[in-house]
Amino acid sequence: MAGVRDSLGVFGRTRLAEALGSCGGEGFTGELKVTGAPGGAFHLRDGLVVAAESPGAPGAEALLLRTGRVDAEQWAELVRETGGERWPAAALVARGLAGAAELRVLCVMALQDAAFAIIAGRVDDCERAPVAGPPPAAVTLGEPPARLLQDAARKLTALDALPYPVRPDRERPVPGTLPQSRLSAFQGELLAHADGRRTTRDLAFRTGRGVYAVTVEVAWMLALGFLKCAAEPAPIPVRLPADSVVRRHVPAPPVPAPAAPGPAPAAPTALPRRTPGASGITEALTPQQSGASWKGFLRLWSADRNRVPQQPGHHDQQLEN
Numbered sequence: 581m582a583g584v585r586d587s588l589g590v591f592g593r594t595r596l597a598e599a600l601g602s603c604g605g606e607g608f609t610g611e612l613k614v615t616g617a618p619g620g621a622f623h624l625r626d627g628l629v630v631a632a633e634s635p636g637a638p639g640a641e642a643l644l645l646r647t648g649r650v651d652a653e654q655w656a657e658l659v660r661e662t663g664g665e666r667w668p669a670a671a672l673v674a675r676g677l678a679g680a681a682e683l684r685v686l687c688v689m690a691l692q693d694a695a696f697a698i699i700a701g702r703v704d705d706c707e708r709a710p711v712a713g714p715p716p717a718a719v720t721l722g723e724p725p726a727r728l729l730q731d732a733a734r735k736l737t738a739l740d741a742l743p744y745p746v747r748p749d750r751e752r753p754v755p756g757t758l759p760q761s762r763l764s765a766f767q768g769e770l771l772a773h774a775d776g777r778r779t780t781r782d783l784a785f786r787t788g789r790g791v792y793a794v795t796v797e798v799a800w801m802l803a804l805g806f807l808k809c810a811a812e813p814a815p816i817p818v819r820l821p822a823d824s825v826v827r828r829h830v831p832a833p834p835v836p837a838p839a840a841p842g843p844a845p846a847a848p849t850a851l852p853r854r855t856p857g858a859s860g861i862t863e864a865l866t867p868q869q870s871g872a873s874w875k876g877f878l879r880l881w882s883a884d885r886n887r888v889p890q891q892p893g894h895h896d897q898q899l900e901n
Contacts (some may be wrong), residue, residue, distance in 0.1 A: 592703030599706035623715035628722025631715035636697035640690035646788030665701035715858035743803035
């Protein structure tokens, strides 16, 4: 699944690079809308990118509020006074709440961070749109599209080279087991908001910092053991109606393994020989008879029974003759 996702990401980034390159080559002025996750928009002036915004990265407003120079109430009052202007830079400088150079740096940071968030996510399609108003937090000198994309690609490559590669919308870390005394203030703030439900993108919005900076810091904290990734949530069981029929595959019973062959029969030996006297017949004979062969006795007994009886005096007649 990871390989398929990476292939789709390369395809989407290629499409975005072609669309931005075409806008730069034609000197396009307007908006290039990017659909996907998280998606976003690039604002161009004469082929140069002057602003970018994405729901996957904090904007210049969030970065400014993070500095503590302006609180939420002051910001809301400035927006009302300027008629709903999304980036009242002139009013901020006039009131001394922020310097002009500081605001320019924040605009550049927001532009590059939004571009990174768009490219690090999934890009489905790109579509041009006409100018709908002044772009929010626009930089004075625009960025060439090719250089902006190269910078975002370099950041992705740097993330993949870390010991624990992280993506802004993928990992949901929780605190690890190492002692917190060794953490910096930034790391301690991330650890306080890591609850297993927030991604690094959510942590960036929560802390008011750039999504790329937070992603890099979370990657190092995961590699060092200050954070760890929460287990995947258990799948939600599907409830089917009572009258529904669920067919499931019943596996066939396993075929028993053939029995091991027994020991080979022993080789046949010589026929047994009878030991004289083993039957006990010789024990009933007299000592004189026991010396004679019992086979000879049987021959004599058989010949005596088959002998024809002679007439009296026959033997005497033969002698006289």
